Amino acid sequence: xxxxxxxxxxxxxxxxxxxxxxxxxxxxxxxxxxxxxxxxxxxxxxxxxxxxxxxxxxxxxxxxxxxxxxxxxxxxxxxxxxxxxxxxxxxxxxxxxxxxxxxxxxxxxxxxxxxxxxxxxxxxxxxxxxxxxxxxxxxxxxxxxxxxxxxxxxxxxxxxxxxxxxxxxxxxxxxxxxxxxxxxxxxxxxxxxxxxxxxxxxxxxxxxxxxxxxxxxxxxxxxxxxxxxxxxxxxxxxxxxxxxxxxxxxxxxxxxxxxxxxxxxxxxxxxxxxxxxxxxxxxxxxxxxxxxxxxxxxxxxxxxxxxxxxxxxxxxxxxxxxxxxxxxxxxxxxxxxxxxxxxxxxxxxxxxxxxxxxxxxxxxxxxxxxxxxxxxxxxxxxxxxxxxxxxxxxxxxxxxxx
Numbered sequence: 001x002x003x004x005x006x007x008x009x010x011x012x013x014x015x016x017x018x019x020x021x022x023x024x025x026x027x028x029x030x031x032x033x034x035x036x037x038x039x040x041x042x043x044x045x046x047x048x049x050x051x052x053x054x055x056x057x058x059x060x061x062x063x064x065x066x067x068x069x070x071x072x073x074x075x076x077x078x079x080x081x082x083x084x085x086x087x088x089x090x091x092x093x094x095x096x097x098x099x100x101x102x103x104x105x106x107x108x109x110x111x112x113x114x115x116x117x118x119x120x121x122x123x124x125x126x127x128x129x130x131x132x133x134x135x136x137x138x139x140x141x142x143x144x145x146x147x148x149x150x151x152x153x154x155x156x157x158x159x160x161x162x163x164x165x166x167x168x169x170x171x172x173x174x175x176x177x178x179x180x181x182x183x184x185x186x187x188x189x190x191x192x193x194x195x196x197x198x199x200x201x202x203x204x205x206x207x208x209x210x211x212x213x214x215x216x217x218x219x220x221x222x223x224x225x226x227x228x229x230x231x232x233x234x235x236x237x238x239x240x241x242x243x244x245x246x247x248x249x250x251x252x253x254x255x256x257x258x259x260x261x262x263x264x265x266x267x268x269x270x271x272x273x274x275x276x277x278x279x280x281x282x283x284x285x286x287x288x289x290x291x292x293x294x295x296x297x298x299x300x301x302x303x304x305x306x307x308x309x310x311x312x313x314x315x316x317x318x319x320x321x322x323x324x325x326x327x328x329x330x331x332x333x334x335x336x337x338x339x340x341x342x343x344x345x346x347x348x349x350x351x352x353x354x355x356x357x358x359x360x361x362x363x364x365x366x367x368x369x370x371x372x373x374x375x376x377x378x379x380x381x382x383x384x385x386x387x388x389x390x391x392x393x394x395x396x397x398x399x400x401x402x
Contacts, residue, residue: 004037005353008345011337012064014302015044016074018309019317023327024074026392031399032334035353041068045096047077051089058096062103065302069344072337073100073304074330097294100302101135105188106294107195108133109265110277110306112284113291113332115365119379121283127263129280132199133273134192137184140270147177155181189223193230194297196267201234201241206264208246210253210272223269281306286373288326293336303336305329313388324372325388331361331395360399369394 013028015021032038043061050057065071077083078095101108111130112120147153153170170179200207209227211220224247231238231245238245248256250272257266257280268276281290290306306329313323335354342350364370370378372385386394 004035005349006347007036007038007338007341007350008347009070009341010039010041010068011341012061012068012071012302013040013042014061014071014073014076015042015046016076016309017046018075018077018311019314019323019325020075020305020307020309020330021046022314022317023325023330023388023392026389027327027331027334030392030396031331031357032338036338036350038338045073045076047079047083047087047089047093050076050093050096051087054090055093055096055099058099059103062100065100065104065300066296069300070337070341071300071302072333073097073302074333075305075307075309077309097304098135101294104294104296104300104302105191105298106135106296106300106302107192107199108135108273108292108294109199110281110290110292112280113289113328113362114284115289115362117366117368117378117380118285118289118374119377120285122258124259125262125283127261128284129257129260129262130199130203130205130265131273131277131280132192132196132265132267133277134189134268134270135273136188136192136270138182138270139180142180142182144178144180147173147179149176150174153179184219184222186222186226189226190230191297192267193227195295196265197230197234198297198299199295200243200245200265201237203265204241204243206244206246207231207267208248208253208256208264209267210248210250211269212250214249220269227267277306285377286326288329288371288373290329291332291336292329301337301340303333303340305333322387324385324391326371326373327388327392328361328365332358356402357395357399360395360402363402364391364394364398367394367398 016024041064043057045058045061076096079089079092084092109130109132112128114128150173152172155168155170157166196207211223213220213224281287287307292304292306294302310325313325316323335358339351339354365374368382369386369391371391375382375385
């Protein structure tokens with residue numbers, strides 16, 4: 001009879017690329033499968049398989065998450081022209097993360113992992129600062145024109161019902177310049193607000209949202225008003241959870257974040273979230289200590305590491321050289337998915353396994369065993385770093401002792 005813990009329902013596993021893929025398989029084979037009786041629905045999103053299937057595999061994996069509600073994803077390549085040549089691809093395929101986000105209508109939440117001997121660069125930060133990024137629209141869906149002669153640029157709206165057109169002068173150019181136009185939708189903004197609200201309630205943390213409605217009175221004001229409407233609908237739930245909502249101007253939000261202790265969810269518009277997630281990750285130590293989860297408004301979850309495929313280490317690995325790749329965020333992607341599966345299935349023993357494995361990882365680092373990236377910022381300092389598999393071996397030893 002097996003001593004493994006039974007996981008009641010499926011988890012969707014999405015495989016990835018390069019060094020992240022190597023450590024992904026080590027984690028799965030040595031830290032997960034020996035302890036859990038788990039039914040995994042597997043999708044290979046390695047760049048060659050995406051190319052072979054004309055990226056249909058990405059769509060299939062997202063639909064599987066919608067069906068089973070929980071997925072866990074390895075880092076993947078979003079190819080540029082150099083990658084197309086390197087891997088002999090048909091084209092520059094879109095970001096799989098972007099495709100999955102669009103299908104799930106999800107919001108990405110990034111949360112740092114707190115470890116005692118990896119102190120944050122900002123001395124006041126003692127609790128995690130979670131970044132919720134609205135990953136749609138704004139400059140990421142913009143259209144741009146390089147102006148190379150005098151002329152007028154106008155913004156024109158033409159209603160489908162052939163009602164009155166609206167025309168606004170953007171700028172009357174007397175020489176060269178540049179212009180962009182960007183957009184967002186009520187559906188996307190409202191979905192973002194609901195996801196942030198649901199996440200804040202589930203984690204019992206305050207929710208902050210920052211924009212610049214004093215300058216962008218319509219565009220940013222639209223975000224502000226939708227957040228206010230959605231907050232009003234759940235005010236009783238916020239009171240029950242003992243949490244609060246704060247709207248701040250974005251520059252004030254940045255100043256308040258730096259002075260704060262942490263312990264809140266910071267909802268950011270697209271560009272702000274792109275920038276601030278890296279700032280928070282670096283402030284807490286490393287992208288290797290940053291978890292990431294995509295949450296849809298209807299309760300689907302996809303967990304992943306916040307970092308990329310660690311290509312430099314992969315090239316060393318292919319040469320047969322030892323590497324010291326930080327696997328912590330990838331381990332926490334697995335534990336995040338396993339914990340959520342256990343919560344949805346109401347199986348506390350599965351949740352307890354995820355908690356125990358995360359505790360073993362943190363204890364290993366606090367015992368002074370860590371990869372090179374963490375050794376460089378550890379306090380007190382450590383004299384040597386662990387190679388990739390040495391660190392995972394140490395986690396297993398710590399886990400078996402707990």
